[in-house]
Amino acid sequence: MLLYTVKRLIQGVVTVWFIATATFFAMHFVPGDPLANDKAMAPEIRANLEARYGLDKPLMEQYWIYLRNMMQGDFGISFTQQNREVNDIIAEHFKVSATLGILAIVFAAFGGILWGALTALYRNRTPDVVIMLLVILGISVPGFVFAALGQLGVVKINDFLGFTLFPVAGWGTVQHMIVPSLVLGLGTMAFLTRLMRSSMLEITSSDFVRTARSKGLPVTRIFRKHQLRNAILPVVTVLGPSIAAITTGGFVVEIVFAIPGLGRYFVQAVQQSDYTVIMGTTVFYGAFLVLMVILVDLIYGLVNPRVRLE
Amino acid sequence: MAESALPLSFERVHVGREVETISRPSLSYWQDAWLRLKANRRALISLYLVIGLLAFTLFGPLLWRIDPAVQDLDQISVPPGADRRATVAAEYVPWDGVTATPTAPSMDARELAAPASVAVAGEAVTRSVRLFWDAVPGAGGYRVFRNIYDPAPDDAFGLPVGEVLSPATVSFEDRLDLKPTVYYYSVVALDALGYESAEAATVSVDVTRVITAAEAVQKGLIERAADVRPGDILKLPFHPLGTDYLGRDLLARLMHGARVSLFIGIVAPFAFVAVGIIYGSAAGFVGGRFDQLIMRFADFVVALPFLLFMILLRILFNVESGDSGIYPMMVAMLLLSWPAAARLVRGQILQIREEGYIGASRLLGAKTNYLVLRHMIPNTMGVILVTLTFAVPSAIFTEAFLSFIGMGVAPPTPSWGSMCNEGLKTMLTTPHELIAPALLISITVLAFNLLGDGLRDALDARMRATE
Numbered sequence: 001m002l003l004y005t006v007k008r009l010i011q012g013v014v015t016v017w018f019i020a021t022a023t024f025f026a027m028h029f030v031p032g033d034p035l036a037n038d039k040a041m042a043p044e045i046r047a048n049l050e051a052r053y054g055l056d057k058p059l060m061e062q063y064w065i066y067l068r069n070m071m072q073g074d075f076g077i078s079f080t081q082q083n084r085e086v087n088d089i090i091a092e093h094f095k096v097s098a099t100l101g102i103l104a105i106v107f108a109a110f111g112g113i114l115w116g117a118l119t120a121l122y123r124n125r126t127p128d129v130v131i132m133l134l135v136i137l138g139i140s141v142p143g144f145v146f147a148a149l150g151q152l153g154v155v156k157i158n159d160f161l162g163f164t165l166f167p168v169a170g171w172g173t174v175q176h177m178i179v180p181s182l183v184l185g186l187g188t189m190a191f192l193t194r195l196m197r198s199s200m201l202e203i204t205s206s207d208f209v210r211t212a213r214s215k216g217l218p219v220t221r222i223f224r225k226h227q228l229r230n231a232i233l234p235v236v237t238v239l240g241p242s243i244a245a246i247t248t249g250g251f252v253v254e255i256v257f258a259i260p261g262l263g264r265y266f267v268q269a270v271q272q273s274d275y276t277v278i279m280g281t282t283v284f285y286g287a288f289l290v291l292m293v294i295l296v297d298l299i300y301g302l303v304n305p306r307v308r309l310e
Numbered sequence: 311m312a313e314s315a316l317p318l319s320f321e322r323v324h325v326g327r328e329v330e331t332i333s334r335p336s337l338s339y340w341q342d343a344w345l346r347l348k349a350n351r352r353a354l355i356s357l358y359l360v361i362g363l364l365a366f367t368l369f370g371p372l373l374w375r376i377d378p379a380v381q382d383l384d385q386i387s388v389p390p391g392a393d394r395r396a397t398v399a400a401e402y403v404p405w406d407g408v409t410a411t412p413t414a415p416s417m418d419a420r421e422l423a424a425p426a427s428v429a430v431a432g433e434a435v436t437r438s439v440r441l442f443w444d445a446v447p448g449a450g451g452y453r454v455f456r457n458i459y460d461p462a463p464d465d466a467f468g469l470p471v472g473e474v475l476s477p478a479t480v481s482f483e484d485r486l487d488l489k490p491t492v493y494y495y496s497v498v499a500l501d502a503l504g505y506e507s508a509e510a511a512t513v514s515v516d517v518t519r520v521i522t523a524a525e526a527v528q529k530g531l532i533e534r535a536a537d538v539r540p541g542d543i544l545k546l547p548f549h550p551l552g553t554d555y556l557g558r559d560l561l562a563r564l565m566h567g568a569r570v571s572l573f574i575g576i577v578a579p580f581a582f583v584a585v586g587i588i589y590g591s592a593a594g595f596v597g598g599r600f601d602q603l604i605m606r607f608a609d610f611v612v613a614l615p616f617l618l619f620m621i622l623l624r625i626l627f628n629v630e631s632g633d634s635g636i637y638p639m640m641v642a643m644l645l646l647s648w649p650a651a652a653r654l655v656r657g658q659i660l661q662i663r664e665e666g667y668i669g670a671s672r673l674l675g676a677k678t679n680y681l682v683l684r685h686m687i688p689n690t691m692g693v694i695l696v697t698l699t700f701a702v703p704s705a706i707f708t709e710a711f712l713s714f715i716g717m718g719v720a721p722p723t724p725s726w727g728s729m730c731n732e733g734l735k736t737m738l739t740t741p742h743e744l745i746a747p748a749l750l751i752s753i754t755v756l757a758f759n760l761l762g763d764g765l766r767d768a769l770d771a772r773m774r775a776t777e
Contacts, residue, residue: 015613022614026622140756142707142727144714145748148734155738248617251715256734267715270621278625282618289615 005298012290017067019286023279024066028059053077053276075280080272086280090262094284096171097250097261103181104246105239108188113235115189116196117228120204131193138190143183143249147256150183169258176259184253188242192235200231236300240293247285343692346768353764359757363750367572370565378562379722384521384529384546386489386557387740393490394546398538399435399520408442408481415450415477415502422446422499424509431481435520436488441495442481443511449499451475453506454482457494458739461512467496475500490519521546552742554732560746567724567747570636574709574725575754578643579701583694585644586651587687593652594659595682605656608649619646620708621717635720639712643705651697658690692769699762703755710751726751 041049050056053076054065069076075086115135119128154166166179203209204227212222251263258264262281269277337345347353385394408431416422425443432440441454455461457468472482484495496510521544523535531544538544551560589608593601620642627638662668668685676684706726712718713727721728726747733744 015610018610019614022619023622026619026626029626136756136759137752139759140703140752142710142714142730142748142751142755144711144730144734145744145752148737148744152737244615248615248711251617252711255715266618267717270625271716273625278622282615282622285618286613286615290613293613 001301004301008294008297012294015290016283016287019290020067020070020283021063023282023286024063027275027279028062053079070283075283076276078274078277080269080274080277086276089265089277090280090284093260093262093265096259097247097254097263099177100181100184100253100259100261101243101246101250103177104185104250105188105243106185107181108185108192108242108246109235109239111185111189112192112196113228113232115193116235117200117223117231119193119197120200120231121223123201132197135190135193138186139194141187143187144252144256146183146186147180147253150179151256154179171259171261180253180257180259184246184249187249188246192238192242195238196231196235199234200227203227203231206230233300233304236296236303239299240289240296243292243296244289247289339692343765343768347764350764350767352760353768356757356760356764359753360761363568363572363754363757367565367568370568371562374561374565376559376562378558378566378724380558382547382549382553382557382559384519384557385549385553387555387736387743388549388553389740389742390550390552390560392552394548395543396519396521396526396546397435398526398540398542398544399437399522400540401522401524402437405431405438405440405481405483407479407483409478410445410480412477413445413447413449416448417502419499419501419503419505419507422448422501422507422509424507425452425480425497425499425511428495428497428511428513430513430515434515434517436490436517437485437520439484439488439493439495439515439517440481441484441497441513441515443497445477445480446499446507448501449477449507450502451477451500451504452480452482453498453500454484455496455498455510456484456486457496458491459494460514461494461496461510465510467498467510467512468494473500475504488517490517492516519546551746552740554729554743555736555740560743563724563729564726564746564750567726567729568750570719570723570725571706571709571727571751572754574636574639574643575702575706578640578647578705579698581640582644582647583651583698583701585648586653587655587690587694589648590652590655591659591682591686591690594656594663595678595686597660597663601656605653608652611646612649612653614646616646617708617711620712624712624717635718635723639709639718643708647701647705651694651701654693654697655690658693659686662686662689696762696766696769699758699765702758703762706751706755706758 047056054062057065073087075090078084078086078089115131119131122128151168154168157166158164158168166175167173170176209222209226212226213219247263250261251267253259254261254264255267262285266278266281266285268274269281347357384396385392388394423446425446428441428443430440431442434440443452446452452474453470454472454474455467455469456471457466459466459468461467471484471486474480474482482497493515494512495515496512498510499507501507521529521531523532523538523540526532526538526544527535529547531546532538549559549561551564554560554563589604593604620639623642623645624635624638627641662685668681671681671685709718709725710727710730713725714731716731718727719725729747730744730751733740733747737744
C-alpha cells in the first residue's frame, strides 16, 4: 500500500510537470505578447517591464525560472492587477470555489447513491421509471440551463414567500451556498444515479446475494452489507473524473450566481489576457485534479479490500 | 422372435440431415446488431430524431430561406405566435405639447400632490406616445416613468423615460423603443430642487404598432406607397419561432447554429476517434516497449485539465475578427480528446491479438496489414461506434460551454451555445430566446445518449447494460 502510494505520487508529480510545461509553451506561442496594449508604450518603459517580468531572457532560461519559482510555490504577479500576486488570488478565490465544489460533490455522491439504490430496489416500477426519466433529463440538459432555471426558481420562491429565503446571487452565508451547489451537483448526480443503478442491479443478481438470501438473512441486512457496499465501488472510481467535471462546471455556476470563485476569476483572466493568472490557475487546477484522482484511488483501496490485497 | 410380426405402436424416427439444419438464416454481426437495434424502441426513436435533426440542419435553410443575419427592427424579441399586424399611419408630425399657467415652485417635495389625471393625446402608437396631465400646484417639473408591469403594489414605476424641468410644460412625448404592448406610465411632480413627490399618477396605455407607407415600401411589404391608405392593416414578416434581441429570425438562426453545433459535435468526434484508432492500433499491435512509451504519453494528455486546455488552445489559435472560431475549437478538441479512443482501441487489439483465428490467419500466411485491416479493426468497430456515439453529446456540451463563457464561436456566427448565452440575459422577459436553443441542445444530446445505449446493447454483448 505504501509502495503503491509513493508510486502514484511520483507519477502525479511527473504529470504536474507535464501540465506545467505544456501550459508554459502553449502560452509562449500565443501570438502577440503579454505587454501588448491599446496605449502606446515608451521603449524604456517596455524594457523595464520586460526586465521586471523576465521577458527579455532566452526562452529556455525563462522556462527554468518558471519551473524553479513554481517549485517554491510562486506563480508570479498578475499582469492586470499589478499589486496582486497570483498566489494571493488563488488563495483568496479558491476557498470559495472549493466550498462550492465540496458541497456539490457531497450532494451529487449521496444523491446518486440514494436514488440509484432506490431505482434498483423498485426496478421497473413507478419510482424507478420517474427517477430514470429525471436522470435522462439531468444528463441531457446543459449545466448553464440548470443554473438559469435555479436562479429563476429562487426568484419565484422568494416572491411566493414574501421574503428572501435564498439570495439570488452573491456569496457569504449558508443560504447563498445551497442553490448554487445543488445546481452544480445536479448533472453529476444524474450520472452517478445511472451508474449506481446498473451496478446495484448487477450485484442483486450475483451469486453471493442469492446465497445470503437463501440462508435466510434479513433483507435489510443483505441490502446494507452485501448489496450497497459492493455497488458503491464503481461510484467511488468515477468520483475523480466527477470532481473534474464539477470544477469546470463551477465556472458557469460562479458566473451565473455572481460567486467570487476562482473559476469566474479564471474566465475573467482569459478575457483580459492576464497571462500569469491563466498559467498559474491552469497549473494549480491541473495539480489539484491530479491530486484528487490519486486521493480517490487511495480511498478506493480503503473501501475495497480486494484491491488492497493485490 | 418374429419382431416384424408385432404391430408397432410407434414409428421409427428417420434421422436425416434436415434435423441438423439451422432454422434461422445465418446472420452477420451487423445484421444481428441491426435486428437488436430495431427491437429497441427508444433507440429507434432516437435514431429517427438524429436523422430529423440532420435534415433540419442540412435541408432546413433550403426551405426556410431567411438570412439569419438580417434584422427586423419592427419585431425585436418577439415571442412565437405574436400578433404581427401593423396599422398604416400618416407621416410623423412633430408635437408642440401642452402648456399650463406656471405656479411658484415649492421647496418641499412632500407638499406636492400627484397630477389629478394623466391622459394620452392622439393615438398611442409604436413611434410615439404623447402624454399630458393636469398641472400640480407648486410643481417645479415632472418626471415620467414607464413600466411593463402594473406598478400598483410596490410603487415600482420602472424606467425613467423623461423629465420636464419647467412648471409650464405638462406634456411628454415618449419615443424610446416602444413595443406593441401595454405600458404603465407614472408621472411624478418634482419640487424646485428636483426632489420627487411621493405621490404619482399612473395611466395604462395600450400601444398599437404603426408603419408608414414609405417604410412599408422600403421593407418590401407593398409595391407602391399609393396602394395603402392610413388605417389599413399590413402584416409584418412572419417569424415562426419569434426573433431575438436584435430582431433576427430565431428559426433561421437555429438552423444555421445547428450547422456549427452539429458540425463540431459530429465531425470532431470522427476526427479524434480516427486518430485514436491509428494510435491505439499501432500501440496494441506492436506492443512491448513502444506500446509502453506511447501509451504513457497518452496518459499525460488525459491528465491535462480538458476545458482549461481547450481555453488555452483557443487563445493559442488567436481568433481574428471575422473568423467564426469553429476550426480552432475543432483542432483543440482533436488534440485533447484522442487518448480515450486510443486506449480503448489498444485494449481491444491486445485482446484480439491473442484470439485463435488470428493465429490461424497468420499460419495461412496473412500479412500484418491484412491482419490489422481485415480482422482487428472490423472486430473493434462495434466498440468504436459506441464510443463515437457517446462522444457526440460531450462534444456538443463542450461547444455550448465554451460559447457560453464567450470562448467558443465568435459572433455573429450563431451556435446553439452562444444563442443560449444571449438568451440567458433576457430570460425573465423573453424566455423563448433561451428555451429554443436550450431545448435543441437537450434533444440532440438526449437522442445521441439513447442511441448510444441502444448501440451498446446491440453491438457489444460484454458491455450490455443491465436493464
